[in-house]
Amino acid sequence: MKNPIQLSAKDMINSYLLIFVIHSAQVGVGIHGFQRIVYQEAKQDAWISVLLAGLATHLIAFCMIKTLEIYGSNDLYGIHQDVFGIWFGNFLNVIYILYCSVAFFSVLRNYIEVIQTWIFPGLGTWFISASLLLVTIYAFTGGLRVIVGVSFFSIVLALWILPLLLIPLKFASVDSLLPILEANIGSILKGAKSMAFTIIGFEILQIIYPFVKDKENVKKHVHLGLLFTTAVYLIIMLVSLTYYSEGKLDKTIWATLTLFSFISFPFMERFEFVAVCFWMLIILPNLCLYLWAASRGASRVIKISGTKFVWIFSILIFIGTLIVQSRTQINSINTHFGNIAFYIIFVYPIILLLVAMLKKKYSSQKEQK
Amino acid sequence: MKFKLPFNKKQTPIVIQATKENVEMIIPEENNFTQMIKDATHNPSDLIVKSIPPNLTLIYIKNLVNDQILNDHIITNLQNKIYETPETIKLSLSLPEVNISSQLEETVASLVNGSVLIYVEGYSPVVLANIPKRESRSLSAPENESQVIGAQVGFNESLSTNISLVRRNIVSPDLCNEEFKVGKRSNTSLSLIYMNGIASDEMVNTLRQRIKDLDVDALLDSAVLVEMIDDNSLSPFPQMLLTERPDRFCDGLLNGKLGVIVDGSSMAIVCPQSFIEFFESREDKNLRWQVATFVRLLRFTAIFLSIFLTPIYVGALTFHYEVIPQAFLVPLSESRALVPFPPVFEALLLEFIIELLREAGARLPTKIGQTIGIVGGIVIGTAAVQAGITSNILLIIVALSALASFTTPSYTMGNVIRLIRFPIIILAGFWGFFGIMLAFCFILIHLLRQTSLGAPYMAPFYPPRFQDMRDSLIRMPLPYTAKRPSNVRPADEDKFNPEPIKPEKS
Numbered sequence: 001m002k003n004p005i006q007l008s009a010k011d012m013i014n015s016y017l018l019i020f021v022i023h024s025a026q027v028g029v030g031i032h033g034f035q036r037i038v039y040q041e042a043k044q045d046a047w048i049s050v051l052l053a054g055l056a057t058h059l060i061a062f063c064m065i066k067t068l069e070i071y072g073s074n075d076l077y078g079i080h081q082d083v084f085g086i087w088f089g090n091f092l093n094v095i096y097i098l099y100c101s102v103a104f105f106s107v108l109r110n111y112i113e114v115i116q117t118w119i120f121p122g123l124g125t126w127f128i129s130a131s132l133l134l135v136t137i138y139a140f141t142g143g144l145r146v147i148v149g150v151s152f153f154s155i156v157l158a159l160w161i162l163p164l165l166l167i168p169l170k171f172a173s174v175d176s177l178l179p180i181l182e183a184n185i186g187s188i189l190k191g192a193k194s195m196a197f198t199i200i201g202f203e204i205l206q207i208i209y210p211f212v213k214d215k216e217n218v219k220k221h222v223h224l225g226l227l228f229t230t231a232v233y234l235i236i237m238l239v240s241l242t243y244y245s246e247g248k249l250d251k252t253i254w255a256t257l258t259l260f261s262f263i264s265f266p267f268m269e270r271f272e273f274v275a276v277c278f279w280m281l282i283i284l285p286n287l288c289l290y291l292w293a294a295s296r297g298a299s300r301v302i303k304i305s306g307t308k309f310v311w312i313f314s315i316l317i318f319i320g321t322l323i324v325q326s327r328t329q330i331n332s333i334n335t336h337f338g339n340i341a342f343y344i345i346f347v348y349p350i351i352l353l354l355v356a357m358l359k360k361k362y363s364s365q366k367e368q369k
Numbered sequence: 370m371k372f373k374l375p376f377n378k379k380q381t382p383i384v385i386q387a388t389k390e391n392v393e394m395i396i397p398e399e400n401n402f403t404q405m406i407k408d409a410t411h412n413p414s415d416l417i418v419k420s421i422p423p424n425l426t427l428i429y430i431k432n433l434v435n436d437q438i439l440n441d442h443i444i445t446n447l448q449n450k451i452y453e454t455p456e457t458i459k460l461s462l463s464l465p466e467v468n469i470s471s472q473l474e475e476t477v478a479s480l481v482n483g484s485v486l487i488y489v490e491g492y493s494p495v496v497l498a499n500i501p502k503r504e505s506r507s508l509s510a511p512e513n514e515s516q517v518i519g520a521q522v523g524f525n526e527s528l529s530t531n532i533s534l535v536r537r538n539i540v541s542p543d544l545c546n547e548e549f550k551v552g553k554r555s556n557t558s559l560s561l562i563y564m565n566g567i568a569s570d571e572m573v574n575t576l577r578q579r580i581k582d583l584d585v586d587a588l589l590d591s592a593v594l595v596e597m598i599d600d601n602s603l604s605p606f607p608q609m610l611l612t613e614r615p616d617r618f619c620d621g622l623l624n625g626k627l628g629v630i631v632d633g634s635s636m637a638i639v640c641p642q643s644f645i646e647f648f649e650s651r652e653d654k655n656l657r658w659q660v661a662t663f664v665r666l667l668r669f670t671a672i673f674l675s676i677f678l679t680p681i682y683v684g685a686l687t688f689h690y691e692v693i694p695q696a697f698l699v700p701l702s703e704s705r706a707l708v709p710f711p712p713v714f715e716a717l718l719l720e721f722i723i724e725l726l727r728e729a730g731a732r733l734p735t736k737i738g739q740t741i742g743i744v745g746g747i748v749i750g751t752a753a754v755q756a757g758i759t760s761n762i763l764l765i766i767v768a769l770s771a772l773a774s775f776t777t778p779s780y781t782m783g784n785v786i787r788l789i790r791f792p793i794i795i796l797a798g799f800w801g802f803f804g805i806m807l808a809f810c811f812i813l814i815h816l817l818r819q820t821s822l823g824a825p826y827m828a829p830f831y832p833p834r835f836q837d838m839r840d841s842l843i844r845m846p847l848p849y850t851a852k853r854p855s856n857v858r859p860a861d862e863d864k865f866n867p868e869p870i871k872p873e874k875s
Binding site: 127273 | 801
């Protein structure tokens with residue numbers, strides 16, 4: 001196999017950290033308002049769609065790991081170059097880098113919009129964008145060790161939010177889940193498909209795989225991470241479905257944040273103000289990991305140094321956030337990106353696995369002859 | 370992206386090997402010899418040249434030698450007797466450290482180190498009898514790191530006293546002690562101390578190399594040494610512990626850490642040290658584990674509050690009134706009704722006053738310092754509220770966070786806690802909770818980027834080591850903490866063989 005990645009043990013991470021990497025890469029801005037999109041398709045059966053989408057991630061992760069195992073210690077970029085040759089492989093790599101960049105952009109832009117809508121209507125886009133980019137660059141220049149550390153802390157320090165979802169349950173009625181399976185299979189699947197934007201992120205596995213120390217445990221930990229994500233989404237979806245009355249979800253753009261706004265403590269009310277700001281810690285691993293994935297690809301295609309790449313990348317993204325301003329633009333980017341991501345993340349890995357397996361069979365036959 | 374370090378840590382100093390031709394030899398003639406020594410030391414007024422008939426001359430610096438030993442053992446022994454050669458003098462002196470040298474440089478170096486030169490007429494080699502007088506204060510209780518239960522003795526400024534304190538706590542031949550001289554002009558001695566068989570060789574080599582590579586003029590305190598040899602001198606966070614407690618120092622050594630003691634400094638260095646360990650007091654080990662856990666959690670809560678309470682107040686009052694419950698909003702707005710300033714200015718003003726009181730209390734003599742603290746605190750606080758410059762509630766918050774920052778068992782870390790509050794307050798004043806979160810993320814990433822002697826700074830939380838977490842945020846009972854922290858990469862992992870707490874039951 002061509003150009004495998006050689007790494008010293010110091011640069012590598014333990015496989016159990018993948019639980020945190022996978023989960024933190026998946027959870028980001030999508031969680032703020034995925035309920036509406038799924039609800040539009042599947043109505044009160046939306047939770048089944050979430051479950052199906054979660055199942056699909058396990059399936060795709062399985063395919064991804066199979067593909068990566070064929071190559072031992074190589075990432076998606078190297079596999080592309082090996083399977084499709086240098087030219088077409090690099091073409092696919094560029095597409096993948098673009099995909100990571102758009103994912104980065106969409107996370108950043110959505111978060112800026114949430115901040116401007118919920119807390120600071122007057123705060124300039126440029127300021128939020130620049131400050132977040134600076135934080136991301138600071139983490140990125142620390143290397144993978146720091147990025148994985150950010151993922152780890154973003155989950156550990158955010159775990160306390162999950163039990164707070166019990167508070168809205170006081171006003172929930174289980175009846176709104178009934179009747180089960182009213183929607184037909186088609187709309188449930190459509191609902192699952194619309195989860196794509198929310199549930200992607202685990203594709204980072206294809207890039208981080210060579211950096212994992214004990215590769216035989218990767219499977220277990222990746223699936224644990226995915227399971228955790230699915231569980232979180234399922235819980236939030238069930239709480240939202242039972243809390244909101246029929247049809248209300250259709251009109252709530254950020255259903256999760258609206259849920260938070262009813263939470264109050266003796267010393268604090270309007271919890272969503274804290275939550276929206278705290279979400280910075282949750283989207284930070286998203287940004288760092290996508291940036292890191294893009295920079296890995298760029299360094300493989302055009303041999304650019306990480307520092308140089310990150311500045312060019314940040315400036316482009318910064319300009320991008322200034323250009324895309326209105327809610328409609330952001331929404332259409334989300335929808336289109338979700339569609340494209342669906343094909344790149346949920347369809348393409350299966351094709352890649354088949355091609356890689358064929359190629360392996362072909363080359364091993366050739367060797368035997 | 371690596372920052373350039375202010376000190377060239379990697380640079381190896383150019384060592385000029387003293388070749389034999391360069392060494393000045395001593396001329397065997399009395400007048401010339403005395404003159405040579407006077408020239409080499411620039412004839413200080415406390416240089417005593419005393420001749421003992423018939424053929425001996427003693428040269429010493431009055432303030433450096435021990436008068437009693439000089440009288441009892443040297444002058445009494447040498448008077449009225451005729452010694453032919455330096456060798457016979459060396460044999461006749463009942464002192465532990467007597468050398469013979471015929472090189473001028475070595476002789477002068479020995480002279481300023483507290484030696485008496487005994488010159489025999491007609492001979493080139495001189496006898497160097499080392500009888501130094503080291504002025505140091507007596508041992509006393511550690512003032513900056515006091516604790517209720519535990520030893521009440523602190524290091525003082527003498528290297529040999531400090532090492533003897535350590536040797537008294539750890540009676541073992543495995544306790545290694547390497548001495549170095551640092552500083553071209555000050556020639557400060559320092560000792561690298563570690564436990565052979567526990568400390569990792571790699572780390573010892575790294576630290577030894579960092580000390581050897583130092584190319585500085587003078588070294589007056591261990592705190593300066595820390596800034597020169599730690600991993601990132603630009604970070605406000607200390608990466609090595611400075612302690613004046615021998616028991617804390619020995620605890621570190623027994624856990625596989627390395628220690629450095631600098632002559633003339635009462636603070637010893639312990640490294641590698643992780644972030645969380647700065648908040649652990651040695652006293653936690655002396656208390657029952659339930660109490661120790663409670664105290665630790667209390668301390669961590671205090672530190673969190675100390676950093677974020679004032680910024681949260683500023684952020685909430687400037688931008689996020691909605692977050693404050695209605696019942697609380699009434700007293701808050703009443704107390705702030707007369708305040709003419711925006712919350713950020715009000716908070717900065719009060720924090721500034723508190724820091725001023727702290728600094729004045731630290732600089733003033735102890736008795737006045739306490740009075741100033743109380744008088745300043747009460748008078749300024751009450752007057753500021755009555756004058757309507759600040760609100761009562763902010764006064765409580767600021768005092769609370771100042772109090773909380775002093776619970777840190779390490780003074781250097783406590784300083785950082787107080788320092789980083791200021792940028793966070795300003796960020797909160799401009800961008801509310803978003804600014805606070807921005808600062809939080811920056812600090813988190815900054816801490817993740819740091820290392821201490823190559824070991825991760827955020828251990829045992831990241832990378833997660835569950836074994837080590839048993840003695841970090843909480844303290845589990847002793848049988849569960851039988852392993853040494855893996856952060857120091859100890860050569861021997863087990864402290865002891867854990868046995869069930871109640872053997873008859875299990």
